[in-house]
Amino acid sequence: MRGNPQLNRNGELQHLLSLDGLPRDIVLQILDTAESFAGVTEREVKKVPLLRGKSVFNLFFEPSTRTRTTFEIAAKRLSADVINLNVGASSQTKGESLLDTVANLSAMQADLFVVRHASSGAPFLIARHVRPHEHVVNAGDGRHAHPTQGLLDLYTIRHYKKGFSGLTVAIVGDVLHSRVARSLIHGLGTLGVPEIRVIGPQTLLPPGVESLGVRAFSDMRAGLARADVIVMLRLQNERMGGALLPSAQEFNKYYGLTPEKLVLAKADAIVMHPGPMNRGVEIDSSVADGPHSVILPQVTFGIAVRMAVLSIIAGN
Amino acid sequence: MKLLIANCRVVDPESGRDKPGEVLIGDGRILALDAEAKSATAARRVDGGGLVLAPGLIDLSARLREPGFEYKATLESEMDAAVAGGVTSLACPPDTDPPLDEPGLVDMLRRRAKALERARLYPVGALSVKLKGEALTEMAELAEAGCVAFSQANTPIRDLRVLWRAFQYAATFGFPVWMRAEDPWLARGGVAHDGAIATRLGLAGIPSSAETIALGALLQLVRETGAHLHLCRLSTLGAVGQMRAAKAEGLPVSCDVSAHHVHLSEMDIGYFDANCRLEPPLRSQRDREALSRGLAEGTIDCMCSDHTPVDADGKQLPFGEAEPGATGLELLLPLALKWGQERGLSLADTLKRVTSAPARVLGVASGRLEIGAPADLILFDPQEPIHLTADRLKSQGKNTPFLGHELIGRVRTTLVAGNIVYQV
Numbered sequence: 127m128r129g130n131p132q133l134n135r136n137g138e139l140q141h142l143l144s145l146d147g148l149p150r151d152i153v154l155q156i157l158d159t160a161e162s163f164a165g166v167t168e169r170e171v172k173k174v175p176l177l178r179g180k181s182v183f184n185l186f187f188e189p190s191t192r193t194r195t196t197f198e199i200a201a202k203r204l205s206a207d208v209i210n211l212n213v214g215a216s217s218q219t220k221g222e223s224l225l226d227t228v229a230n231l232s233a234m235q236a237d238l239f240v241v242r243h244a245s246s247g248a249p250f251l252i253a254r255h256v257r258p259h260e261h262v263v264n265a266g267d268g269r270h271a272h273p274t275q276g277l278l279d280l281y282t283i284r285h286y287k288k289g290f291s292g293l294t295v296a297i298v299g300d301v302l303h304s305r306v307a308r309s310l311i312h313g314l315g316t317l318g319v320p321e322i323r324v325i326g327p328q329t330l331l332p333p334g335v336e337s338l339g340v341r342a343f344s345d346m347r348a349g350l351a352r353a354d355v356i357v358m359l360r361l362q363n364e365r366m367g368g369a370l371l372p373s374a375q376e377f378n379k380y381y382g383l384t385p386e387k388l389v390l391a392k393a394d395a396i397v398m399h400p401g402p403m404n405r406g407v408e409i410d411s412s413v414a415d416g417p418h419s420v421i422l423p424q425v426t427f428g429i430a431v432r433m434a435v436l437s438i439i440a441g442n
Numbered sequence: 443m444k445l446l447i448a449n450c451r452v453v454d455p456e457s458g459r460d461k462p463g464e465v466l467i468g469d470g471r472i473l474a475l476d477a478e479a480k481s482a483t484a485a486r487r488v489d490g491g492g493l494v495l496a497p498g499l500i501d502l503s504a505r506l507r508e509p510g511f512e513y514k515a516t517l518e519s520e521m522d523a524a525v526a527g528g529v530t531s532l533a534c535p536p537d538t539d540p541p542l543d544e545p546g547l548v549d550m551l552r553r554r555a556k557a558l559e560r561a562r563l564y565p566v567g568a569l570s571v572k573l574k575g576e577a578l579t580e581m582a583e584l585a586e587a588g589c590v591a592f593s594q595a596n597t598p599i600r601d602l603r604v605l606w607r608a609f610q611y612a613a614t615f616g617f618p619v620w621m622r623a624e625d626p627w628l629a630r631g632g633v634a635h636d637g638a639i640a641t642r643l644g645l646a647g648i649p650s651s652a653e654t655i656a657l658g659a660l661l662q663l664v665r666e667t668g669a670h671l672h673l674c675r676l677s678t679l680g681a682v683g684q685m686r687a688a689k690a691e692g693l694p695v696s697c698d699v700s701a702h703h704v705h706l707s708e709m710d711i712g713y714f715d716a717n718c719r720l721e722p723p724l725r726s727q728r729d730r731e732a733l734s735r736g737l738a739e740g741t742i743d744c745m746c747s748d749h750t751p752v753d754a755d756g757k758q759l760p761f762g763e764a765e766p767g768a769t770g771l772e773l774l775l776p777l778a779l780k781w782g783q784e785r786g787l788s789l790a791d792t793l794k795r796v797t798s799a800p801a802r803v804l805g806v807a808s809g810r811l812e813i814g815a816p817a818d819l820i821l822f823d824p825q826e827p828i829h830l831t832a833d834r835l836k837s838q839g840k841n842t843p844f845l846g847h848e849l850i851g852r853v854r855t856t857l858v859a860g861n862i863v864y865q866v
Contacts, residue, residue, distance in 0.1 A: 131713055146642065225758055245760030246644040247714030255758075268762070269644030308644055332641040333649070 131253055138442040141253045141262040142435055144271040145312040153316055157281050159434035160427070166203060167429055176437045177206035180237040184210045185228070186265070187243040192401055192425065193265050193275070197240045200432035206238075228252050236260060238440060246270035246305075261439045269303050275400055276309030278431040280317065282424050283355055286396050290314070294321040296349050296391070297340075299359035299381060299408050300330045306400045307359055308338070315339045325349035326381060329370045346381050353391040356418075358383050358399045361408045374407045383409045388418060396420045443486060444468035445860065446479055450490025450821065455497065455794035456810035465495060467817040470859035474813065490821055493854055496793055497809050498530025498561075498818040499778075500800040502620075502698050503674065504749035504771055506563075507838075508551065510539025515751035515838035517551075520771065521560040523837035525864035527772035528853035529747075530561050530818035531801075531808055536568040537595035543568035543579045545587035552588045560863050562818070564590045564804055566620055569608050575599035578611055585617060590804055591672065593620040596721050596766075600626055602659065609669040618670040618803075623660055623681065624722060628652035633762040635725040639708040645762060648723050654680040661688050664695060672803055673697035675748060677722035679732035686741045696803050697741075699733050700748035701777035702768055702843065706730065710843055716757045716764035717843045720748075737795060738785045744800040745781070747774040751839020769839035776849035779824055783850075789824060817860035826852040 130147050134140040139152055166174055182201040184194055194210065201208045213227060228239065238261045241249045246268030253262040266272040287293060295314055301307045301324045314322050315338075322340045324331060335342050343349030350356065361377060371377050378384075383397065397409075397418045405411045414421060445467050452463040452475070465472060466479035474482060504524065507515040524532055534551075536542035542551070548565050555563035567589030571577040574597075581592055592612055599605040612619045629652040634640040636647025657673065661684065664671045676682060676699050688695050702720055707730045711718045718724055736742040750767025757764050770777075774796060782792025801809025808816045828849045832840040856864035 223755065223758070224760070243760065245762050247762070248760040250714045251716075251758070251760055267644075268760075269646075271644065305644060308642070333636050333647060334638045334641055337638040337641065 131250060134442060139439055140442060141249070142273050142439060143249050143253060143262065143264045145273045145276045145309045145316065146271065148316065150316050153277070153280070153313060156277055156431065156434045156438060157284060159438060160281055160430040163430040163433045164427070166433070167426070172203050173205055174203065175205045177201065177204035177440055180206045180440055181235060182206045182208050182238045182240060182436065183231050183236045184208065185213060185231065185239050185241045186211065187213045187241070187248070188266070189214065190242055190266070193242065196425070196428045197265060197432050200429050200436055203429070204433055204437055206436070224248065224251065225255055228255065232257060232260060238263060238436060240265050242266045244268055263435060263439065266305055268305065269308070270305055271309045272305040273309050274428070274432050274435055275306050276313045277435065278424060278428040279310050279357065279398060279400070280313045281427045281431050282398060282420055285427065286420060287354060290317040290319050293319050293354045294323065294352060295319055295355040295357065296323045296325055296353040297357045297359065298325040298346065298349070298383065300361050300365060301326055301335065301359065302330045302332045303362070303365070304359045310357060311338050311340055323349050323353070327371070346387060347390055350387055350390040353395055356383065356388070356391055356395055356397050358397065358409045360400060360402060361404055363404070378407055382407060383413050385410065385412055388413055398424055401425070444473065444482060444484060446482060446485040446487045447490050447495060448480070448487055450493055450495040452811065453494055453496040453790050453793060454811035455790045456798040456812070458788070458790045459811070460788065460790045465811065465819070467860045470817055472811060472813055472815050472817050475811065493821040493823055494789065495819060495821055497797045497811060498820050498856060498858065499528050499774055499796045500804065500809050501529045501532040501749065501771065501774055501796070502744060502746040502800050502803060503700070504529070504532040504534055504747055505537070505751065505767070506534050507751060508538065509547070514753050514756070517554055518558060519836065519838040520749070520751065521555065521558050523771040523835065524561040525856040525858070526836045526853065528775045528820040528822060528856055529771055530820070530856060530858050531564060531804070531806065532561055533564040533566050533590065533804060535566050535593055535595040537573065537597065541568045541573045542566070542589070543571050543573070545580065545583045548584055548587040548589055559861070561858060566591045566593045568592065569594050569619065570599060570604065573597040575601060575604055578608055581612060581617055582615055585615065591618040591620045593674070594622070596622060598624060598626040606663055606666065609663045609667040613667045613669040616670070618672055620672040620674050621660055622674045622722070623653050623657035625652045625656040628655065633719065633723070634711065635708045635723045637708055637726050639711055643711065643714065650678040650680055650725065650729070653678045653722065654684060657681050657684050661693065661695070664693050668694070670694045675700050675703070675722055676733060676736070676742060677703055677725050677729060679729045682732045682736040682741055685736070689741065696743045698744045698746045698800070699737055699742050701745050701770060701774055702748065703730065704734050704737060704745060704781050705777060706843060711761070714761040715843060716759060716761055717768060717841050717845070719761055719764045719766050720768060721766040734781060734785065737781070738787065743795070743803060745774070745778055745795045746800070747771050749837070751837050752841045753839070757841050767841065769835060769837045769842050771837055772835055773842060773844060773849070775822065775853060776828060776851045779851040780849060817857055819857045820853055821855040822851060822853045824851050826850065828852055
């Protein structure tokens with residue numbers, strides 16, 4: 127159980143499971159490779175043969191549209207064969223265990239598994255049990271990690287801010303339940319961002335969140351002051367009206383990104399969101415569609431970043 | 443037939459005795475020590491080979507998985523594990539299927555255990571019918587069938603009125619109540635300590651207050667009812683402080699900690715090691731240190747294994763979905779010795795927490811080397827290294843965070859009521 131389960135004996139990327147503990151040079155290698163793929167995605171013929179003959183299994187135990195689709199596009203642009211499995215709807219409901227499902231797919235000669243699962247750590251379990259030539263990419267596990275989202279967020283920040291030194295990044299909303307926030311926090315820390323802030327009511331910040339290397343704010347206005355990057359997190363509807371939050375309206379008033387709060391950040395601040403957005407809850411439409419928003423470019427960059435991850439892993 | 447065990451280092455945790463000597467046994471009891479033992483006539487003599495001779499271990503919590511969970515372990519496999527680990531008496535919690543809430547069931551379990559002729563079994567009966575926390579069990583009948591105490595195992599009683607009545611009823615007969623302190627609402631959905639590691643790994647947390655708040659309520663009910671309460675598996679620094687105060691106040695309370703919680707913390711979860719999914723959860727380093735110190739100073743009376751065999755299917759799951767628990771019967775002695783070494787305690791003082799102290803909680807005469815006490819004894823080498831692997835374990839449960847670890851203290855011979863029940 128010791129050692130970094132993502133790296134092979136040569137210290138290369140064997141699986142992508144988390145940005146926590148991922149060495150800086152590998153993070154930069156992924157971002158640089160993604161940049162070289164960005165051109166491909168704008169060409170007339172959007173294909174390169176790097177993964178020709180390889181099978182990528184999209185293994186989604188939890189529903190997803192955007193992540194699954196962008197992984198599929200990324201794999202296809204690398205000329206891989208892509209098999210989409212919506213496992214939630216089949217084997218699991220028949221009582222098959224997670225590892226049995228994986229073993230069966232492994233027998234179908236898979237090369238890469240792209241896994242999403244509702245339980246934190248599920249991709250680690252799978253990575254421990256696949257065969258040596260098989261790779262696992264975490265496409266989101268519980269509240270734990272969403273490393274390709276974290277990487278595309280880093281890519282977006284680097285694209286607009288030309289680097290990471292001296293930046294102040296504010297992450298706002300439901301940090302407690304957010305794998306996106308955890309991955310981004312680790313990535314930003316690895317790349318040396320000096321000021322990472324999380325903003326939210328105490329009910330949505332995990333205990334001891336400072337141990338992740340962030341400053342916690344419950345006052346959004348204070349937290350947004352002089353920020354270069356604002357990352358709004360999705361607030362799921364099921365969190366409303368229970369013990370976590372009284373209402374969407376109150377959340378919007380105190381923690382939603384409105385034009386009035388946005389002016390507290392730097393004039394050239396960018397606004398990001400991993401999607402899907404709840405307009406009028408965590409973000410106002412005028413901000414989501416406004417000049418500071420880079421939410422749609424994030425989606426586009428996501429394809430190049432996932433191409434980079436798949437090609438680097440398959441090459442190791 | 444009398445038996446003289448000679449040439450050994452005789453350690454009695456109760457008196458603190460630790461010197462070379464001899465022990466004479468007969469009729470299942472200790473008859474004499476040292477010179478008096480040596481002068482006995484017509485005794486068969488065995489050479490202890492310089493090993494430590496001490497009372498057998500008494501484990502306050504070992505799940506044997508029968509009835510109901512025979513695919514995880516059987517009475518036979520776990521009784522084998524017990525004596526291989528030097529455990530000569532064990533209490534089993536009532537969370538079997540069906541739970542131990544009927545005298546017939548308890549009687550059958552005891553008969554089956556007795557027929558195996560290994561460790562002594564002390565069943566802990568269910569405090570409420572089916573452990574549902576609604577209706578009281580027939581405690582007096584269950585006690586007649588052999589239950590030594592009443593407990594809810596890891597299932598809470600949500601309704602404090604029911605708990606209050608259960609304490610009153612148990613107190614009527616002087617039956618001890620064994621409870622884990624955990625508020626079900628605060629613990630709801632949690633799978634790990636609500637701290638730095640849960641935050642990092644994205645695991646749902648159980649706050650320390652789930653234990654301290656529940657413990658506060660339990661102690662208040664002791665004050666109200668006079669029930670004798672044994673607190674099982676403390677896990678937090680705060681609870682150690684509460685127990686210290688409760689004892690100073692003179693309340694009729696005792697408590698234990700699992701060997702895992704004395705040695706491990708949330709850090710050991712590493713990359714989602716499902717063997718570290720335990721109930722209560724492994725907590726912070728500060729909590730672990732407080733438990734270890736509390737056990738040394740006597741605030742915590744004993745260390746138990748909280749033996750919980752889980753099959754591979756129950757552990758080969760994402761952390762939060764994995765079944766909680768760790769195998770422990772064969773680790774209790776090595777983990778006690780490791781703890782004693784770390785705290786700089788004498789061997790007698792160390793062994794006290796797994797022999798005479800739990801004997802007092804159970805109210806039994808074993809756990810000490812006294813004339814007339816049951817001849818439940820072990821011979822072991824306290825220095826002999828053990829490289830822990832799954833095939834070494836006799837328990838059907840191979841689920842332990844200590845796999846691959848180097849431990850010390852190997853049991854060579856175990857006697858129960860003067861009969862050799864294990865020997866290597």
